[in-house]
Amino acid sequence: xxxxxxxxxxxxxxxxxxxxxxxxxxxxxxxxxxxxxxxxxxxxxxxxxxxxxxxxxxxxxxxxxxxxxxxxxxxxxxxxxxxxxxxxxxxxxxxxxxxxxxxxxxxxxxxxxxxxxxxxxxxxxxxxxxxxxxxxxxxxxxxxxxxxxxxxxxxxxxxxxxxxxxxxxxxxxxxxxxxxxxxxxxxxxxxxxxxxxxxxxxxxxxxxxxxxxxxxxxxxxxxxxxxxxxxxxxxxxxxxxxxxxxxxxxxxxxxx
Ligand SMILES: NC(=O)c1ccc[n+]([C@@H]2O[C@H](COP(=O)([O-])OP(=O)(O)OC[C@H]3O[C@@H](n4cnc5c(N)ncnc54)[C@H](O)[C@@H]3O)[C@@H](O)[C@H]2O)c1
Numbered sequence: 001x002x003x004x005x006x007x008x009x010x011x012x013x014x015x016x017x018x019x020x021x022x023x024x025x026x027x028x029x030x031x032x033x034x035x036x037x038x039x040x041x042x043x044x045x046x047x048x049x050x051x052x053x054x055x056x057x058x059x060x061x062x063x064x065x066x067x068x069x070x071x072x073x074x075x076x077x078x079x080x081x082x083x084x085x086x087x088x089x090x091x092x093x094x095x096x097x098x099x100x101x102x103x104x105x106x107x108x109x110x111x112x113x114x115x116x117x118x119x120x121x122x123x124x125x126x127x128x129x130x131x132x133x134x135x136x137x138x139x140x141x142x143x144x145x146x147x148x149x150x151x152x153x154x155x156x157x158x159x160x161x162x163x164x165x166x167x168x169x170x171x172x173x174x175x176x177x178x179x180x181x182x183x184x185x186x187x188x189x190x191x192x193x194x195x196x197x198x199x200x201x202x203x204x205x206x207x208x209x210x211x212x213x214x215x216x217x218x219x220x221x222x223x224x225x226x227x228x229x230x231x232x233x234x235x236x237x238x239x240x241x242x243x244x245x246x247x248x249x250x251x252x253x254x255x256x
Pocket of ligand 1 (some may be wrong): 192
């Protein structure tokens with residue numbers, strides 16, 4: 001497809017399914033030298049071949065690493081696995097969850113579970129990658145998965161919006177901290193993307209038709225469209241881009 005990730009070693013969390021799967025396969029299609037696919041399960045929600053076998057079929061070096069991103073030691077071990085290829089160049093902290101019931105009365109257990117993945121997991125991923133990049137004296141790119149829900153609020157996703165708003169500011173703060181080491185940190189904020197997460201969450205699935213109608217492009221996004229944006233941020237084509245939250249939403253948040 002392109003060679004913008006030529007020679008790069010890419011690590012993607014939550015990469016068995018949906019957007020993460022598209023990012024990992026997209027990295028291989030954009031020329032990555034090696035891709036480390038990580039998730040709590042290797043089975044794809046979409047069915048069919050695993051992300052790992054899709055990448056193998058492209059002739060790109062790939063490893064699967066089982067990682068629960070809410071567990072710091074597991075995330076550290078994931079990034080360590082990239083040492084086999086000389087260390088991570090592009091870290092994509094994509095894993096994230098939604099809740100069935102996430103209004104103003106969100107239950108404490110659900111709230112903490114969501115934060116442990118959407119915020120703790122993203123921070124642990126960025127920390128582990130930055131530590132390795134600095135130890136290797138390498139410049140690098142860290143891409144954090146936010147959401148349009150982290151830029152505009154929605155009453156049915158109170159905890160989710162809170163977590164994704166945190167990710168947007170995490171990218172800015174880490175960009176400041178890590179920029180002197182040549183490490184860029186950005187967030188990607190997708191609009192409504194047609195994945196298992198959207199189709200199986202009853203509240204979000206019900207709202208998605210309304211979002212589609214208000215979106216200037218009049219359709220939901222495809223996982224591959226997020227993957228292409230992540231590949232660009234990971235590549236040297238974005239060498240002076242750091243600290244942004246790149247909205248990839250078909251224009252939804254730009255209109256009233
Ligand atoms: N689909 C959308 O419309 C949309 C919009 C904005 C942001 N996002 C964000 O994009 C990311 C991916 O969403 P998706 O739609 O592909 O969802 P998905 O449910 O299809 O895939 C998420 C993947 O993350 C994995 N995962 C869950 N908990 C994990 C954990 N603790 N550790 C490691 N992996 C874990 C799951 O196993 C799954 O493979 C999430 O951060 C989500 O918040 C999605």
